[in-house]
Amino acid sequence: MSWAAHQFELYAVQAHLPKKMKGKVSFFGIFLGDFAPDFFAKFWVYGITINGKRYGASIPEKWHRGFPGMGFTHTVFFGIVLALLLWLWKRNRALTVGFMLGIAAHAITDVNDSVGTMLLFPFTTLNWSMQTWAYAATKSGGKYLDAAAYYSSLGLVMDLFWLVVVLMSWKVLTREYWRTQVVPADARLWARLGKWIPERGLLALYRATFFYGVCRLIAWSLYARVFSHPVINGVKRRGFPMDLSWTGPWWIPGGARSLPNVNPWIVLPAALALLAVIYWALARLWEPMGRRERRPSAPDNPSSPSNPAG
Amino acid sequence: MPEPDHVDPTRSDPTRDFRGSRRLSKRETAFWYLVAAVSYIAVSLVQKGILNWVVGPLWLVAVVVFGPALVDRVRRRA
Numbered sequence: 001m002s003w004a005a006h007q008f009e010l011y012a013v014q015a016h017l018p019k020k021m022k023g024k025v026s027f028f029g030i031f032l033g034d035f036a037p038d039f040f041a042k043f044w045v046y047g048i049t050i051n052g053k054r055y056g057a058s059i060p061e062k063w064h065r066g067f068p069g070m071g072f073t074h075t076v077f078f079g080i081v082l083a084l085l086l087w088l089w090k091r092n093r094a095l096t097v098g099f100m101l102g103i104a105a106h107a108i109t110d111v112n113d114s115v116g117t118m119l120l121f122p123f124t125t126l127n128w129s130m131q132t133w134a135y136a137a138t139k140s141g142g143k144y145l146d147a148a149a150y151y152s153s154l155g156l157v158m159d160l161f162w163l164v165v166v167l168m169s170w171k172v173l174t175r176e177y178w179r180t181q182v183v184p185a186d187a188r189l190w191a192r193l194g195k196w197i198p199e200r201g202l203l204a205l206y207r208a209t210f211f212y213g214v215c216r217l218i219a220w221s222l223y224a225r226v227f228s229h230p231v232i233n234g235v236k237r238r239g240f241p242m243d244l245s246w247t248g249p250w251w252i253p254g255g256a257r258s259l260p261n262v263n264p265w266i267v268l269p270a271a272l273a274l275l276a277v278i279y280w281a282l283a284r285l286w287e288p289m290g291r292r293e294r295r296p297s298a299p300d301n302p303s304s305p306s307n308p309a310g
Numbered sequence: 311m312p313e314p315d316h317v318d319p320t321r322s323d324p325t326r327d328f329r330g331s332r333r334l335s336k337r338e339t340a341f342w343y344l345v346a347a348v349s350y351i352a353v354s355l356v357q358k359g360i361l362n363w364v365v366g367p368l369w370l371v372a373v374v375v376f377g378p379a380l381v382d383r384v385r386r387r388a
Contacts, residue, residue: 144358200327201371203374204370204371204374204375208368219355
């Protein structure tokens with residue numbers, strides 16, 4: 001799985017919106033979309049321990065990304081279904097498009113680990129995985145082993161890659177950008193929050209996911225490199241060994257987890273093609289959605305304050 | 311901005327926001343973000359349970375909102 005990459009990719013999506021969508025796509029939508037897959041699927045992956053007994057998925061990788069399980073939450077299909085429901089409920093183009101972009105970014109980023117995601121669900125339940133690093137959420141190791149493996153492998157490089165992508169678009173984090181591009185797309189929500197929080201707090205809220213990503217990257221890297229004392233092959237070490245080989249690290253008990261998958265060589269082009277199709281489709285839908293958003297729905301009482309067109 | 315311009319009190323005072331709260335300079339902003347990051351990472355090394363989607367963002371917002379307000383209050387008293 002990806003760790004801080006999911007926090008950074010929000011800002012990368014926000015910074016690289018198609019020209020006609022700039023300043024019009026909801027950042028909260030992107031956030032919710034990116035957050036949704038793990039919100040639905042991840043709580044049971046590590047499980048909880050009560051009185052020494054663990055309650056959680058018996059095969060974490062299958063629950064998280066496979067079928068049957070909650071793997072469908074990490075698919076573009078799931079994003080389309082939720083985005084459609086969101087559109088029918090709110091008729092809000094900014095929120096719907098943002099949500100779809102966020103969930104697509106999450107599903108596509110997660111093809112990098114050894115389990116991957118079911119990119120073409122429901123047409124096939126095969127996983128699409130580049131196997132760049134090992135998926136290491138095991139029953140016995142839990143979150144700690146998962147974090148240590150991720151930050152001792154090419155997963156760390158992935159996080160740093162996304163961090164650099166955001167830093168290269170550093171303007172996306174400035175106050176001016178927030179004022180002119182982010183707030184207008186969610187004006188009502190920011191105004192509501194503004195009743196309780198001063199401007200510096202609102203700006204911090206916008207930057208908070210980036211902040212969390214950076215802190216998470218540093219904290220777990222420190223744990224993996226400095227503050228842990230694992231016993232590997234009978235030898236007690238200070239810090240987990242770094243392994244930047246493909247599908248590393250080598251030291252995960254039982255090896256890297258995986259599920260039945262397609263040939264890894266076709267995954268990157270397929271994922272990029274899918275991303276391009278999603279952007280193309282959303283760009284095509286952008287104007288029709290805008291027209292539908294502005295059209296008043298036939299109300300029984302046009303003067304009612306609850307009229308969504310009002 | 312969250313409020314329309316015609317009700318924005320900051321138009322007369324650029325150092326204040328739409329609520330009348332003080333705006334931070336770039337240096338002050340960097341300081342408080344750094345305080346938030348160092349304290350969050352330090353505490354999280356002891357208590358990893360706080361490394362999550364809820365506490366992380368709230369930590370930053372709390373430090374940036376309450377930190378300067380607290381310092382201002384102490385300075386006024388002094």
